[in-house]
Amino acid sequence: MEDRILKLNEYSALNQPAASGLTLARVSATSHQQYTVITTAGSFAAVVAGRFANLALGPEDFPTVGDWVQVRLPQTPTDVAVIERLNPRQTVFLRKAAGRAAQAQLVAANIDWLLVCMALDANYNVARLERYLAIAAASGAQAAVVLTKKDRASDLTAQLTAVQAVAAAAPVFVCDATKRDGIAALQQWLTPQATYALIGSSGVGKSTLINLLLGTQTIATQAVRAQDAHGRHTTTARQFLRLPNGSMVIDTPGMRELGLIQADVAQTFDDIQTLAQQCRFRDCTHTKEPGCAVQAAIAAGALPAARLASYQQLQQEQAQNQALRGKARENAKIKRMFGSKKQMHAMIKAAKHRRR
CATH class of the missing domain: 2.40.50.140 (Nucleic acid-binding proteins)
Incomplete structure (x- = not known):
């Protein structure tokens, strides 16, 4: 070790x-x-x-x-x-904790690169990838996409084309753990002394990937369900490991859901942002307005309707969760300072009474 x-x-x-x-x-x-x-x-x-x-x-x-x-x-x-x-953080990746409350859950900090892992089997989901990339963009770290289980791809060419379309400038790597050189491109790309965090859903093969990078069976792995490729939470606690080439890698627990609190939706959907600048109305919602360049691109087949739907959903979700988070932090501050809102109001009332 x-x-x-x-x-x-x-x-x-x-x-x-x-x-x-x-x-x-x-x-x-x-x-x-x-x-x-x-x-x-x-x-x-x-x-x-x-x-x-x-x-x-x-x-x-x-x-x-x-x-x-x-x-x-x-x-x-x-x-x-x-x-x-x-110490002040250079970058931080966080998500909304599970449940209704908009409480943040830290995943990792001071990361140079977030490696967004997605399997090419039944786990494959471009909309989920867009969600991960939006949160990664807000973290301050650079993002790369790691596609695992190449041997189980249903249509590798089509899947890779779809991923590259949403990944924009982010590097994309395709890995196959069943072959000796299945991760060679990723290994050669990793830089000594840089810190990488692997994130993704349960069952995408993050632990298997790290074991291959380490050259040893350090992290336990488990099989996934055949019918839907959902995995068990093999990694339950975040851990920090040093690879043989000097790179640092953080293994994170698999995520069944990835709620947005801090995300850069605009950067992740810069194609829609660029089209929106050509809309007739500055406050265009890209639904029924005349002269909407985004809807025109969808009609022409230049933009998938599903991508616009994902963009609008993430914008709405982020706004709602940020508002709830701000309220929760304000309530926590009040509780720490006064004990409760009732006590705060009582102290304010008493202070006003003394000034009379």
Whole structure:
């Protein structure tokens, strides 16, 4: 394992230096607010300081895999380190947590490249890929598409054409785990010292792909259901690994759903954005307005109607979730400062009364 652990002294110069008494570390694994951090002194189990937890308004205020943190090291290596500070993030990938509440769930931070994985079997879904790319675009990291299970493709040429159409400038790699050189192109493309995070649905083969990149069976894998290619959550906690070529890779749990909170829909659908500039009306909704360039492109066969539907759905979903998230964070702030809205109003009323 030591040959895959990040050598912190190669990267610490790029980060905010640690305060007096603290040590710079990078989070290598998380599970239920239990952390593993890597420092120049080795690897330690860690928890966040009480003050750190008290100031947090939501899950995104806590560390995640890939974060640079400042820790207070224990006197003995078997004891727990305490995370005192979180360094500013360069990039962060987050999604809406499962359920009705618009609460954010951190996936990974300080990533150079997000590798969006999609299988070419029954898991293949271009609309889902558009969703992943929209969130990836907002993360600050660059995105690449990794198509797995080439041996199970129903129509590789058509599938690849459709993926390249929505991927735009993002690199696209096709992998086949059944062949010795099935991931050669991806291996050659990975850059030493860069950080990559693999994201995608359960069952797309992320763990298998990482094992091939590592050259060992480090991560457990499971079979998927034959009828729909849905997989089990083989990876249940995020983890940070160093590849033989010096690249860092983050394995993330498979996602059954990917709710939008922070997404760049405009960048992902820049073809629609460009067409919209030619519409007769600036506030065109691209539905029934006369002179709509987007609808004209659909009628001419230049733009799939399904792509416009996906664009409109993601725009609406993002707006709704961002509003709910903002309200949730404001309520959390009020609760931390006053205990409840009722107590806040009582304190405001009392302050007004004293000023009379």
